[in-house]
Structures are given as C-alpha cells and as structure tokens.
Amino acid sequence: MDVAFVLYPDMTALDLVGPYEVLGHQPEVTAHFVAASLDPVRTDAGLTIMPTTTFDVLDRADVIVVPGGAAWAEVLEEGVVAAWLRKVHPTATWTTSVCSGSTLLAQAGILDGRPATTHWALRDELAARGAVVSTDRVVVDGSVVTGAGVAAGIDMALTLAGRIWGDDRAEFTQLVIEYDPRPPYRAGSPETASAELVAFVRGVIVGS
Amino acid sequence: MDVAFVLYPDMTALDLVGPYEVLGHQPEVTAHFVAASLDPVRTDAGLTIMPTTTFDVLDRADVIVVPGGAAWAEVLEEGVVAAWLRKVHPTATWTTSVCSGSTLLAQAGILDGRPATTHWALRDELAARGAVVSTDRVVVDGSVVTGAGVAAGIDMALTLAGRIWGDDRAEFTQLVIEYDPRPPYRAGSPETASAELVAFVRGVIVGS
Numbered sequence: 055m056d057v058a059f060v061l062y063p064d065m066t067a068l069d070l071v072g073p074y075e076v077l078g079h080q081p082e083v084t085a086h087f088v089a090a091s092l093d094p095v096r097t098d099a100g101l102t103i104m105p106t107t108t109f110d111v112l113d114r115a116d117v118i119v120v121p122g123g124a125a126w127a128e129v130l131e132e133g134v135v136a137a138w139l140r141k142v143h144p145t146a147t148w149t150t151s152v153c154s155g156s157t158l159l160a161q162a163g164i165l166d167g168r169p170a171t172t173h174w175a176l177r178d179e180l181a182a183r184g185a186v187v188s189t190d191r192v193v194v195d196g197s198v199v200t201g202a203g204v205a206a207g208i209d210m211a212l213t214l215a216g217r218i219w220g221d222d223r224a225e226f227t228q229l230v231i232e233y234d235p236r237p238p239y240r241a242g243s244p245e246t247a248s249a250e251l252v253a254f255v256r257g258v259i260v261g262s
Numbered sequence: 263m264d265v266a267f268v269l270y271p272d273m274t275a276l277d278l279v280g281p282y283e284v285l286g287h288q289p290e291v292t293a294h295f296v297a298a299s300l301d302p303v304r305t306d307a308g309l310t311i312m313p314t315t316t317f318d319v320l321d322r323a324d325v326i327v328v329p330g331g332a333a334w335a336e337v338l339e340e341g342v343v344a345a346w347l348r349k350v351h352p353t354a355t356w357t358t359s360v361c362s363g364s365t366l367l368a369q370a371g372i373l374d375g376r377p378a379t380t381h382w383a384l385r386d387e388l389a390a391r392g393a394v395v396s397t398d399r400v401v402v403d404g405s406v407v408t409g410a411g412v413a414a415g416i417d418m419a420l421t422l423a424g425r426i427w428g429d430d431r432a433e434f435t436q437l438v439i440e441y442d443p444r445p446p447y448r449a450g451s452p453e454t455a456s457a458e459l460v461a462f463v464r465g466v467i468v469g470s
Contacts, residue, residue: 059309068283068439071309075276075412078307085308094312099286100293101267101279102312104302153440174440191444203440204283208413213446222459225449229463231276232361232382232411234450235443236399238421241433242442251430255437 055082055218058115058142060155061089061105062129067097069121069152072207076215076227077117088112090134098123109138114145117214122153122173122204124259129158136161148214150199152207159198160185169195173203174244175259205242208233263290263426266323266350268363269297269313270337275305277329277360280415284423284435285325296320298342306331317346322353325422330361330381330412332467337366344369356422358407360415364388367406377403381411382452383467413450416441 057077059070078085089095089105096102120135129135139162143149151159156172159165160183170185171193181187191202192213199217201210212233216224241247247255265285267278286293297303297313304310328343337343347370351357359367364380367373368391378393379401389395399410400421407425409418420441424432449455455463 066283067279071275071279074307074309075274078309083307087309099282099291100314101282101286101295102314104310104312106308106310191442192446202442203438205416205439205441205443209444209446216446221447225447225455225459226463228445228447228449229452229455229459230411230467231413232450233413233443233445234399234410234454235413235441235445236417237436237441237443238400238417238424239429239433239436241436242440244437246442247433247437251433251437255434259438 055084055116056086056114057083057117057119058086058088058112060118060120060135061087061095061103062123062135063096064125065095065097065121065123066153066204067101068204069123069155069207070119072205073119073150073152073211075231076208076211077119079227080215080219080223086112086115109134113141115142116146117148118142118146118150120151120155120158122151122155126154126157130161139164146197148197148199148218150201150210150214152201152210153203156180156185156200157183159200164198168198169193170198170200171202172200173259175256179260263292263324264294264322265291265325265327266294266296266320268326268328268343269295269303269311270331270343271303272333273303273305273329273331274361274412275309276412277331277363277415278327280413281327281358281360281419283439284416284419287435288423288427288431294320294323317342321349323350324354325356326350326354326358328359328363328366330359330363334362334365338369347372354405356405356407356426358409358418358422360409360418361411364393364408365391367408368393372406376406377401378406378408379410380408381467383464387468
C-alpha cells in the first residue's frame with residue numbers, strides 16, 4: 055500500500071508527522087515523501103525533510119496525506135500541489151488532509167459540495183472554495199478524510215487506520231504511540247479558549 | 263534561546279515533532295537539529311531529517327529535547343547521545359525527553375534518584391537505570407522535564423512552554439495547533455486498553 059506524504063516549503067511539520075507516525079509503521083505501507091523536487095524541504099520552524107520522489111514521478115498512491123501550513127495561500131497560488139492532486143486523487147483509495155491542507159484539496163476540486171473540516175480559523179476560507187464545512191475534528195466522506203488543525207492529524211489518521219485495517223489495528227497503534235492526551239491547558243478549541251485569545255489567534259492566522 | 267532537537271537513526275519522528283511544533287515557533291527560539299554527523303537521519307518509518315549541526319560542534323543549548331525510538335537499547339549501547347548529554351546538560355536551563363528518550367537521560371546520569379516518566383511499556387527499564395519512575399504523563403523535576411510515550415511530547419512541550427513563557431503563551435500555542443484531542447478510540451493508555459492488547463504491545467516493545 056503506497057502512502058504519499060506531500061511536502062512543500064513552510065508546511066507545518068506536525069500536520070504530516072502525526073499521520074506519518076500512525077500510518078507509516080503499518081506493515082502493508084510503503085511511505086513516499088513527495089515534493090516538487092528532490093531538494094530538502096524546510097518546514098515551518100526549520101525542520102528540514104528529504105523527499106523520496108517528486109510530483110512528476112509519482113503518479114499514483116493508495117493513500118494521500120496533504121498537510122497544511124501558514125503559507126497555504128501562496129501554495130494555492132503556485133498551484134503545483136493541486137495540479138498533482140488532480141492527477142493522483144482518481145488513483146487513490148483515500149485522499150486526506152490536515153489543517154489548511156484542505157484548501158489544496160478544494161483547489162483540486164476534490165471537496166466540491168463535500169463535507170470537510172479544516173483549521174478552526176480557516177472555516178470561511180474553505181467554505182469559499184466549495185466545501186460544506188464541518189466543525190468536526192475529523193470528517194470522513196466517501197474516500198476523502200479531512201482533519202481539523204495541526205494536532206488533529208493524529209485523530210484523522212487513527213480514524214483512517216480503523217477504516218483501512220480495522221479497529222483492533224487502530225487501537226494497537228494508539229497504545230504504541232501512547233496517545234492518551236492530557237493537555238495541560240483547555241485552550242485547544244475556539245469553544246474552550248477565551249474569546250480574546252480566539253480573536254487574537256484568528257488575527258494572526260487570517261490577518262484580520 | 264537555543265533549542266537543541268536531538269536526532270539519531272530510527273528515532274520516533276513524532277517524539278521530536280510534537281515538541282518542535284510547540285517550541286520551534288516561539289519568537290525567542292533558534293532551533294538546532296543535532297546529530298552525530300550532517301548526514302540525513304532516517305527516522306523510524308522512513309521520514310528523513312537533515313541535521314543542522316553535530317554533537318561535536320554544538321556544546322551548549324538552553325533547551326534540549328531528546329526523542330525516543332524503538333532502537334533505544336542500541337542507542338544506549340552506542341553511547342554517543344549520552345556522551346553529548348553529559349557535556350551539554352550542565353549548560354541547559356531545561357533538559358527534556360519524550361518516550362524512551364528518558365533512558366538516554368538516565369544513561370547520562372541526569373535522572374539518578376529523580377522522578378521521571380517514559381513510555382508505559384518501558385517503566386521497568388527506566389527504573390533499572392536509576393530514575394524514580396512516575397506513571398504521570400509529564401514530570402517536571404527542577405530543570406528536567408520528561409514525557410510519556412510518543413504523543414506525550416505535545417503535552418510535555420506545552421507544559422514546558424508554560425514554564426518558560428507563561429500560561430498565556432502556552433494557551434496561544436495550543437489554540438494555534440488546535441490541540442483539542444478527540445481520540446477515536448480509548449486504547450491510548452494501559453489503564454484503558456484491553457489487558458490482551460496491553461500484553462501484546464508490551465511484548466512487541468520490550469520483547470517479552
């Protein structure tokens with residue numbers, strides 16, 4: 055089973071590495087790290103990842119994982135990831151995104167009229183691109199699975215692992231990665247964070 | 263503030279990338295990715311990361327983050343990471359680990375008689391190396407902060423961010439990364455997973 059993890063400059067590393075840790079170890083999986091070229095890809099805060107293949111070369115995958123990143127609008131403008139998604143999505147059993155990665159799926163036409171989720175601060179941006187935006191943490195709609203912001207990639211991938219390999223395998227994986235979250239604060243959602251903080255973070259992320 | 267993220271072959275990528283996503287974006291932080299050489303480091307399931315410096319060169323850091331990995335016993339035997347920790351820990355304001363990274367801290371003498379945590383399946387292994395093992399998800403003891411298995415790195419780093427920059431900053435970060443976990447299963451802890459699954463995973467991890 056070929057899993058394509060998409061890389062592009064300034065992507066949010068955790069968007070990718072959450073799903074990677076859940077999916078990458080499954081014995082059926084061959085992991086591919088696909089980018090515009092084989093040059094190292096510098097992610098958001100400096101962590102630099104080596105691609106193993108390129109958008110030109112990799113023309114199919116069973117599972118596609120598209121991360122988000124703060125520079126998502128520039129990535130849309132560039133169009134390279136969406137062009138690749140248009141090519142490979144029809145070959146995939148599962149096409150997935152985390153955080154603003156959903157906007158790339160939307161640009162590729164994959165979310166037209168579909169329920170989907172994204173980072174909480176980008177719901178309007180995703181709705182403007184044709185998706186039926188949900189506030190759920192993970193949305194499964196046919197072959198498309200979307201996750202909310204950054205850390206939601208772990209929830210998204212465990213949900214996906216359950217669909218692909220069954221609940222027992224997903225629970226095995228959850229116990230291996232000791233995913234028993236105990237956030238030391240309650241500010242992880244716009245519903246639980248203070249209104250001031252929500253407004254501030256929204257301003258940082260969408261610039262308004 | 264110099265944060266040293268330790269890299270070594272077969273390390274668990276999420277152990278590092280959870281804390282990286284929390285700490286790496288803070289405006290005071292300069293992130294360093296330190297390894298035995300500048301060669302790319304292949305992590306557990308193929309994700310390959312570029313170091314920015316080496317153990318020979320980097321002789322101090324304000325914060326040290328040591329990930330774990332399935333090959334932790336071999337990494338102990340090799341001794342390279344522990345030797346570097348002995349050199350730099352005295353320079354650090356905070357020395358931290360995730361998962362079996364704690365065994366490397368222990369090997370360096372940093373956990374002698376200290377409360378510390380680790381992956382749930384490795385508690386005996388850590389106790390055998392001098393730590394006073396806790397079942398807590400995150401343990402702060404003076405300048406040493408340890409996290410439980412893999413996904414606990416996010417909880418560890420948010421706890422640390424609160425200590426370094428205050429609760430407001432930690433909550434800001436939690437909301438940015440939408441860390442509002444909703445695990446689709448309840449198998450993330452040996453207390454909530456089935457006894458059969460716990461025994462099976464323990465066998466996979468510690469080989470008994």
